[in-house]
Amino acid sequence: MASAGRPAVSQAPVVGTGTIGQRRGFRHDNLTGYLFIAPWLIGFFAFTLIPMIASLYFSFTEYSVLSSPRWIGLDNFVRMFTQDARYWNSVRATFTYVFTAVPLRLIFALAVAMLLNTKHRGVSLYRAAYYAPSIVGGSVAVAVMWRQIFGTEGVVNAVTHVFGIPSVTWLGDPATAIWTLVTLAVWQFGSPMLIFLAGLKQIPQELYEAAAMDGATPWSRFTSITLPMLSPVIFFNLVMQIISGFMVFTQAFIVTGGAPLDTTLFYALYLYRRAFETFQMGYASAMAWVMLLVIAFFTAIVFKSSSYWVFYDNKEGE
Amino acid sequence: MSATTAPVSRYLPQRRKWMGSLLHHVIVAGLGFVMIYPLLWMFASSFKAPSEIWTNITSLVPQHFTLDNYANGWKGFGGITFTTFYINSFIYAFFGTLAAVTTSAVVAFGFSRIPFKGRAFWFTCMLMTLMLPAQVTIIPQYIVFSKLGLLNTFWPLILPRLGGQAFFIFLIMQFIRGIPHELDEAAEIDGCNKLSIFTRIMLPLISPALITSAIFSFYWTWEDFLSPVVYLNNPKLYTISLALRSFADPSATTDWGAVFAMSSLSLVPVFILFIAFQRYLVEGISTTGLKG
Numbered sequence A: 001m002a003s004a005g006r007p008a009v010s011q012a013p014v015v016g017t018g019t020i021g022q023r024r025g026f027r028h029d030n031l032t033g034y035l036f037i038a039p040w041l042i043g044f045f046a047f048t049l050i051p052m053i054a055s056l057y058f059s060f061t062e063y064s065v066l067s068s069p070r071w072i073g074l075d076n077f078v079r080m081f082t083q084d085a086r087y088w089n090s091v092r093a094t095f096t097y098v099f100t101a102v103p104l105r106l107i108f109a110l111a112v113a114m115l116l117n118t119k120h121r122g123v124s125l126y127r128a129a130y131y132a133p134s135i136v137g138g139s140v141a142v143a144v145m146w147r148q149i150f151g152t153e154g155v156v157n158a159v160t161h162v163f164g165i166p167s168v169t170w171l172g173d174p175a176t177a178i179w180t181l182v183t184l185a186v187w188q189f190g191s192p193m194l195i196f197l198a199g200l201k202q203i204p205q206e207l208y209e210a211a212a213m214d215g216a217t218p219w220s221r222f223t224s225i226t227l228p229m230l231s232p233v234i235f236f237n238l239v240m241q242i243i244s245g246f247m248v249f250t251q252a253f254i255v256t257g258g259a260p261l262d263t264t265l266f267y268a269l270y271l272y273r274r275a276f277e278t279f280q281m282g283y284a285s286a287m288a289w290v291m292l293l294v295i296a297f298f299t300a301i302v303f304k305s306s307s308y309w310v311f312y313d314n315k316e317g318e
Numbered sequence B: 001m002s003a004t005t006a007p008v009s010r011y012l013p014q015r016r017k018w019m020g021s022l023l024h025h026v027i028v029a030g031l032g033f034v035m036i037y038p039l040l041w042m043f044a045s046s047f048k049a050p051s052e053i054w055t056n057i058t059s060l061v062p063q064h065f066t067l068d069n070y071a072n073g074w075k076g077f078g079g080i081t082f083t084t085f086y087i088n089s090f091i092y093a094f095f096g097t098l099a100a101v102t103t104s105a106v107v108a109f110g111f112s113r114i115p116f117k118g119r120a121f122w123f124t125c126m127l128m129t130l131m132l133p134a135q136v137t138i139i140p141q142y143i144v145f146s147k148l149g150l151l152n153t154f155w156p157l158i159l160p161r162l163g164g165q166a167f168f169i170f171l172i173m174q175f176i177r178g179i180p181h182e183l184d185e186a187a188e189i190d191g192c193n194k195l196s197i198f199t200r201i202m203l204p205l206i207s208p209a210l211i212t213s214a215i216f217s218f219y220w221t222w223e224d225f226l227s228p229v230v231y232l233n234n235p236k237l238y239t240i241s242l243a244l245r246s247f248a249d250p251s252a253t254t255d256w257g258a259v260f261a262m263s264s265l266s267l268v269p270v271f272i273l274f275i276a277f278q279r280y281l282v283e284g285i286s287t288t289g290l291k292g
Helices: A030-058 A075-082 A085-116 A123-136 A140-149 A155-162 A177-187 A190-201 A205-213 A218-246 A250-255 A267-276 A281-309 B014-045 B068-074 B082-113 B119-129 B134-147 B155-163 B166-177 B181-189 B194-205 B207-223 B226-231 B240-247 B256-276 B278-290
Strands: none
Touching (some): A030 B082, A030 B119, A030 B134, A030 B155, A030 B194, A075 A281, A085 A177, A085 A190, A123 A140, A123 B014, A123 B278, A140 A177, A140 A250, A140 B256, A177 A250, A190 A218, A190 B278, A205 A218, A218 A281, A250 B240, A267 A281, A267 B226, B068 B082, B068 B256, B082 B155, B082 B166, B082 B207, B082 B240, B119 B166, B134 B155, B134 B226, B155 B226, B166 B207, B181 B194, B207 B256, B226 B240, B240 B256
């Protein structure tokens, strides 16, 4: 569901600022308040909270939908961690993907945002061209296209041929297949780029002017003004990209189908197969909970580390 | 947004500034072309004769322009044409978007403008759901929908959206924050209740946020693959995503012209919306990411 280019929500929830905190002179109006949020609240219980609890229960059972769930304790987890080689293949593929695609995508997004952060003419046209791949990026159509581009007879081989490089079976070679998916992800840097661009525009120009007068080089202006001033935005993009990176599904399903030799068998894809192709709902639920904990773990690490590298300029306020 | 300065170039002499500007355009345009080349390539290939697609491969101009691929592709597979798939996708995208955006607006108003006990707690719960992988909830949901006999219907796709979607609720809340509280207070003094404040005052004012949400919702529904592939396995109910998956199966198809034609066509609604509402999208993404 979460498409790869999905922009999302700020790291600093509005709790505690003017919106959610109590506003003076306003009476509590519990009934009206709960009536307004009732649709979400009902949906939250029906489609999130109760399913989560059910999923946790299923993870300790063997369950094929046709028969009723049978309690097997920690067996699913033991099997997953000690006997299932494919499980570890999927973990390896997913980590390789997340730890290359996410940094590369953010670096590209920042580099292009800086290129576009000028008053040159035609910036909005360029911005549209760079963002276009991202709005269609999650679609099956683009995944199908990608498969043909990297096919043996595809565009990439046709181009490298011109330079005398022999053809490569990009999708069939275990050494290269995952990089076609990483490339596909990096190609869709549009959403973080737009967020970086908006962040760059908020950096006061006086800082750069002062630094230029002091004779700072472009590189030191970048490392000592741009990066610190942009760090809240980098933090936000990093969190969102890590979360969506772990959930990548459609692209692998269509472009490589997990082949060759499970090198692109992403976690979400393997989970899908366990759940909806072999109907091992218990095992798949156990996998889903491990996934949730891993995502929570990495998100927590980024949050914890943020006090060391994220710089908040507090003068804005409400 | 528009009032920006290029800090560095201001200090350079005129001629170097001109050269720098040219170089900048060359780099940005060249890189931009590489970015959209794959999409242009697919659109161009969809107008090439089947014999030409893999021989005249890198060219963006068909030697013999043809619409045959579109005619052949539209016939679909198994006796079901793309007319069916488009109707299914529009049903899903329309009702999915309507459900998600309408309730998200109501809930966003509740969270931002009505003080009630437990508000901060539920708001935090809502933000947490943004991080939740769909895989954790989709298995129990699937089991319940299958026990209710609702597999191969659109209900499992649309019902979960009736509660609103956290991302849109948050996006609309961010927008409501910019609307002065004095408006609500004045209306309240005039005897308006919360419902009429919402329908008469808030709704017209937040329409830009509703448009942004609707466009994103349409995109994500149109491109959604996970829910349709789980719940729909009757080809008569296939959405475009599922149809393209089957249609482009490398072990079954050889007519790549038709595949490219149907893939390109499926992106047309997306690009039309993008061109028409670019401003809303750009601002939507920028503000959700920034004004936290």
